[in-house]
Amino acid sequence: MKKRLLRNRYLKAIGGILTGITFVSLYLPIIMILILSINDSSRGYAWEGLTFKWYLRLFTDDIMREPIVNTVSIAILSTIISTILGTIFAIGIHSLEKKHRIRMMIMNNVPVVNPDIVTGISLMIIFSILSFTLGFGTVLIAHIFFSLPYVVLNVIPKLKRLDPNLYEAALDLGCSRFGGVWRVVLPNISTGILTGALIAFTMSIDDFVITYFTSGNEYMNVSTWLYAALAREGRSSLTPVAYAYNTIIFLMTIVIIVFVNLKKERKERTA
């Protein structure tokens, strides 16, 4: 009996250590970036006192303003467009016969599992065949392209859980087909649409590979700009402003994830 207790204690300790190591390796890099973003030193990693000036410079410096504006505007636009299109696609796919529906879902899932580099290069090839000038337009199309399947994936399960009679009841009470979707289907799948939109937004804001291949020489978002700076001048060129930017993006992602999970939990409790 005593032996068993002892063994349990050892197992518990080992489990604790492993958990600790996992968390440290997951979060240490992020914490490092966070610390560097409030470190009053423009070069090197030595601590030289607390400051928030890098955050301020993020908004006042000309050097990073353009990439940030590009990143955010692409993220917002591609989120809006892919959410609208993805919701329409999902409703369409859901109302297909089972055989066709499964085929469409496979087609939808291929871009999701496709490596970014393949997606990026193939989009680049298509754009150059169509002789599109690489820049804002092509990046926007590429971002819509890769975030759209995620919206579909988040909306479909909500549609599946919806009582098919709800839409018919709306028609029965006087709605047109479109009115029925607008007044009854959309309000009841709104959480799926919102989750899809948030995922699309985070996907767009932290994308590097696909943007790199579709943006050309002039147009840059933050990640391609950072990469270019690194390639040009080495690590010393990494201004702490970039750390500040990364921290903000990280915090935004955290907020979005917490929000999505809370929303999900509340839904499950009421359902």
Add this chain to the structure above:
Amino acid sequence: MSKKLIELRHITKRFGDLTVLDDFNFYINENEFITLLGPSGCGKTTCLRLIGGFETPDAGEIVFDGKVINDLEPNQRLINTCFQKYALFPHLDVFDNVAFGLKLKKIAKEEITARVKATLKLVKLEGFEKRSITTLSGGQQQRVAIARAIVNRPKVLLLDEPLGALDLKLRQEMQYELKEMQKTLGITFVYVTHDQEEALTMSDTIVIMNEGEILQIGTPEDIYNEPKNRFVANFIGESNIFDGIMHEDYTVEFCGKKFACVDKGFAENEPVDVVIRPEDFDFAPPSKAKIVGVVDSLTFKGVHYEINVLVSGREYTIHTTKYREIGDRVGLAVDPQNIHVMKKEHR
């Protein structure tokens, strides 16, 4: 006589290779409470969905008030539906659920409020306006679903097994209330159920269906007392069904004995099905009775006993208020008018 409001003419409906309704014909009179009754999968819900406009027939015509409405969308029909699982809108409260149809018709706000309130009163849900749908019990949700449909003052209300999910007591209460509502509102009710007791209690007319075909149409009394064939007799109430031979008018032989009956018009020595309802048997002294057997089992059912009597290897089911011990030798008698003779089904 009342006029025909809805008519289904030669309706055929297929889902893939499966023919659900085949050359289906019947009509519904104005202000009638008509029930489509049949086992699950007999096509009764499909029939309702055709009338509601949620399915289109592959052949045939649906006529409403003299006009063919095959191509009308559900929202263009003066028909409302009460769905099996209610299909209430979970994102709206009770008031907005009931007001849904009226708001679409662009009716003045005050009138909407007044009509919703009056309808909620009718279904005994006063004061529930602001309640969320998810907090309601099954019976209350059922009432909201009915209110949501009748507030639009449809000519016809379609009800698809609306009481299926309720417990027995509540179901009986709602049966009565639905019937009352139908009378006061003067709306034609088309009701779908597989519960024969419900159908007998509520309907003016019952349509018995099986495998996409109509077997019998009639008043509850007609169908109970004069079932057209073995299936109907079995489906409506419990029955003892025997193979018999019609020797001549008013004389039928079954179980090796000849009985007087009230049926005529069969061919000489035509094989027939004979139906005797369990409550139509009476005990008689074994010395005088044509049928003599031994009590095999006995179940107390509240109002009556259900007694199974074994007669030369065959069980007869009898409902009676009289008590007999298991093992008792009993004679059975039946009045001539309670012997129902039916043509054999040719299948």
